[in-house]
Amino acid sequence: MAAEPLTEVEFPAADDPTRPVKLAEYWGSELTAFKNWAEKYTTRSLKIEARYLDEREKAEMTGVSVLNLFWSNTEVMIAALYARAPTIDVSRTFRDPNDDIGRVAANIMERVINNDIQVEFDSEESAMRDAILDRLVVGLGQIWARYEVETAKQMSPPLQDASGKIIGKPQEVEVIVDEKSPLDFVRWEDFAFGPSRRWRDVPWVARRVYMTKDKQVARFGQTIADTIPTETRSLTSKEADIKKVVKEAEVWEIWSKVHKEVFWFAEGAPTILDVKPDPIKFPGFFPCPPPLLASTTTASLLPKCEYYLAQDQYEELDLVTTRIHLLTEAIRVVGVYDKNNEAIKNVLSNKSMNEMIPVNNWTLFAEKGGLKGSVDWFPLETIVLTLEKLTMRKTELIQEIYQILGISDIMRGMSNPNETLGAQNLKAQFGGARIGRTQAAISLFVQNAVNLKAHIIKTLYQATTIMKKSQIESSLDAKYAPQAIQQLKDPSMVYRIKVAADSMASPEWLSEKQQRSEVIQAISQFIGMTMPLIEKSPEASPYLIKILQWAVAGFKGGEELETVLDEAFTAMSQPKPPPQPNPMQIAELEKTKSETANKAAGAEKLIAEAKQIGLETRLMPAELVLENASDKAPVRTN
Numbered sequence: 001m002a003a004e005p006l007t008e009v010e011f012p013a014a015d016d017p018t019r020p021v022k023l024a025e026y027w028g029s030e031l032t033a034f035k036n037w038a039e040k041y042t043t044r045s046l047k048i049e050a051r052y053l054d055e056r057e058k059a060e061m062t063g064v065s066v067l068n069l070f071w072s073n074t075e076v077m078i079a080a081l082y083a084r085a086p087t088i089d090v091s092r093t094f095r096d097p098n099d100d101i102g103r104v105a106a107n108i109m110e111r112v113i114n115n116d117i118q119v120e121f122d123s124e125e126s127a128m129r130d131a132i133l134d135r136l137v138v139g140l141g142q143i144w145a146r147y148e149v150e151t152a153k154q155m156s157p158p159l160q161d162a163s164g165k166i167i168g169k170p171q172e173v174e175v176i177v178d179e180k181s182p183l184d185f186v187r188w189e190d191f192a193f194g195p196s197r198r199w200r201d202v203p204w205v206a207r208r209v210y211m212t213k214d215k216q217v218a219r220f221g222q223t224i225a226d227t228i229p230t231e232t233r234s235l236t237s238k239e240a241d242i243k244k245v246v247k248e249a250e251v252w253e254i255w256s257k258v259h260k261e262v263f264w265f266a267e268g269a270p271t272i273l274d275v276k277p278d279p280i281k282f283p284g285f286f287p288c289p290p291p292l293l294a295s296t297t298t299a300s301l302l303p304k305c306e307y308y309l310a311q312d313q314y315e316e317l318d319l320v321t322t323r324i325h326l327l328t329e330a331i332r333v334v335g336v337y338d339k340n341n342e343a344i345k346n347v348l349s350n351k352s353m354n355e356m357i358p359v360n361n362w363t364l365f366a367e368k369g370g371l372k373g374s375v376d377w378f379p380l381e382t383i384v385l386t387l388e389k390l391t392m393r394k395t396e397l398i399q400e401i402y403q404i405l406g407i408s409d410i411m412r413g414m415s416n417p418n419e420t421l422g423a424q425n426l427k428a429q430f431g432g433a434r435i436g437r438t439q440a441a442i443s444l445f446v447q448n449a450v451n452l453k454a455h456i457i458k459t460l461y462q463a464t465t466i467m468k469k470s471q472i473e474s475s476l477d478a479k480y481a482p483q484a485i486q487q488l489k490d491p492s493m494v495y496r497i498k499v500a501a502d503s504m505a506s507p508e509w510l511s512e513k514q515q516r517s518e519v520i521q522a523i524s525q526f527i528g529m530t531m532p533l534i535e536k537s538p539e540a541s542p543y544l545i546k547i548l549q550w551a552v553a554g555f556k557g558g559e560e561l562e563t564v565l566d567e568a569f570t571a572m573s574q575p576k577p578p579p580q581p582n583p584m585q586i587a588e589l590e591k592t593k594s595e596t597a598n599k600a601a602g603a604e605k606l607i608a609e610a611k612q613i614g615l616e617t618r619l620m621p622a623e624l625v626l627e628n629a630s631d632k633a634p635v636r637t638n
Contacts, residue, residue, distance in 0.1 A: 009029045010026070011259065021270065021271050023272035023275065024269060027254055027263060027272070030194070031206070034194070037195040037302070038302055041302045042189060045189070048137060052070055052074065052137050053071075065322045066318045066321060069314065073407060074133070074136045077407075078133060081435075081438060085118045085122075085504075086504045087114065088497065088499060089110065089500070090113065090454070091498070100480055101487055104480040105484035105488040105495070107470075107472070108470040108481070108488060109454060109488060111469075111471065111472065112466060113450055116180075116469075131143050131185055131186075131292060135292040135294065137305065137307075138305050139295070139303035140293055142288055143183045143184060143288065143289070144185075144207055145183055145287050145449065145452035146287065147181055147280060147456050148181070149176055149180075150176070150180075151174045151176055151177060154173060154175050155170045156170055179461050181453045181456040181457055181460075186288070190209075191205075191207055191291070192206045192208070195301075196301050197298060197299060197301060199291075203257060204254055204257060205255050205286050206252045206254040206255070207253050209250075209251050210250060210251075211251050212249075219274075224274075227271065228251070228266045229266065229269065230247045230249045249266055251266050257286065260285070262278070280456065280460070282452060283455065288452075289445055289449045289451075289452065292442065293441075306404075306405055317401070323390055324387060324391065324394065327387045331380060331383055442504065443504070450497050467485065522551065526547075526548055
């Protein structure tokens with residue numbers, strides 16, 4: 001691919017009447033400069049993809065046998081780097097125990113993001129998985145964050161004044177039905193950026209999208225769409241050799257950090273398609289994270305994939321494999337025999353099992369040395385020895401490739417039963433040390449992408465959408481939800497989003513089980529140590545709960561217990577109601593009340609009878625009246 005000539009074009013001023021035309025010239029020049037800069041990388045990447053898929057012409061396939069270890073190693077790395085959906089951890093900047101609103105706000109954001117990430121991971125068109133595959137094959141992977149809104153038309157209620165009188169008719173309005181923040185995969189050859197040495201110096205980024213005529217009209221209008229050149233592309237289905245011809249235009253979406261504007265440009269169009277000021281205001285302006293890059297230096301941001309670092313070993317491995325294949329085909333029983341003894345050729349016949357073969361002129365046959373003198377076999381010893389040497393070299397080459405790429409035997413699930421535990425641990429550490437750097441890079445890439453997604457959710461989503469997607473109303477923290485969402489949308493609030501590298505690797509159930517056991521053990525020890533203090537001083541219980549909550553937050557996964565501990569703290573802080581009597585106590589109390597009432601009624605009756613017969617009476621203490629009420633006789637006191 002020959003380099004295109006460069007023409008230096010200045011960026012037009014905002015008040016320039018010919019600005020749309022000059023903008024098209026400017027970005028055409030910038031994209032040409034990028035293509036020339038990345039020409040070598042693009043050519044290599046196309047060859048590497050063909051090598052990865054083992055796409056060879058028929059002429060190349062004649063007598064050639066390839067061991068596609070490149071594809072095998074890539075599959076192993078994908079399984080080790082992105083075996084499951086990452087677990088997104090959203091936390092407050094400061095984990096204050098009394099900040100329930102902030103804790104719930106972080107939990108709401110975490111719920112929304114994790115739900116979207118899980119759905120995206122389960123999809124066959126996983127953006128993260130495709131980006132990681134591009135990184136492992138050609139050395140560059142990228143995704144793109146965008147905001148997507150779905151609207152519908154509804155009738156608004158009639159307008160009313162303060163008295164309730166209708167002053168306006170219902171009107172048809174457009175309302176938001178759903179909001180999304182998808183992360184789109186960007187193929188490596190559809191991603192461009194200003195030539196730079198480091199990512200912090202990149203002035204602009206761009207992605208290429210393919211748009212049909214209908215999409216062009218819907219996005220830019222009929223007038224602009226008519227000026228966009230449309231090319232015919234031939235798409236071949238992988239399931240069947242069926243070619244589908246489509247007409248699409250190549251449209252570049254360009255985000256310029258220098259000019260703080262977003263441009264839509266199509267090569268060959270006379271003017272720029274559209275220009276908008278910063279529409280979403282991402283923290284770093286760009287709608288994409290720093291790309292996943294393979295080996296780079298400080299001289300250029302263009303990567304060099306791992307295949308070229310081991311290309312000599314891969315090519316020699318193909319050569320050795322081809323020779324082994326040819327020698328294997330050559331190993332067969334071939335020999336020559338004396339034509340005068342036609343019967344000897346039947347020695348290797350299937351019909352000559354346990355059968356005597358007659359020989360003409362036996363005396364002459366014996367003088368020539370018998371069967372050994374009449375038959376000469378093709379020498380297989382040399383071929384077999386050569387084959388053994390080639391097989392040994394093949395094994396050596398595979399080990400060399402593993403050493404270059406850092407793929408240990410343990411990571412591939414292979415082990416030598418004769419090795420000691422120390423040797424196997426060294427292999428595991430070797431493989432873990434090499435792959436750990438790649439895992440950390442992918443973890444940071446996913447984390448940066450999720451931060452872009454979180455920014456869209458925080459700034460553009462409606463409160464009702466956040467409430468619906470988080471399903472926080474069904475949790476124990478539902479009472480904090482309205483205030484938490486209000487705080488979440490506050491621009492001054494800062495939350496940390498973290499993606500652990502091990503959360504994307506294959507799950508280690510024993511490790512997770514051990515972590516949970518450590519949490520339970522720590523809680524049990526704390527309760528055992530503080531129980532005597534609680535029994536002696538119950539008023540200290542709330543403070544001990546806070547200490548326990550602070551301690552549990554330090555464990556991985558312990559934040560899930562914070563709500564439970566908050567409920568326990570609230571319950572212990574509230575005054576306890578008086579204990580309710582059981583049914584036996586209630587019956588005894590009712591019986592006592594009944595007996596007391598009967599005694600009081602008897603005492604009143606005795607006093608009344610005494611008055612009727614003219615006896616002088618004097619009020620007695622209540623307890624004496626009740627004690628003598630059963631005598632049924634007037635009591636007289638002096």
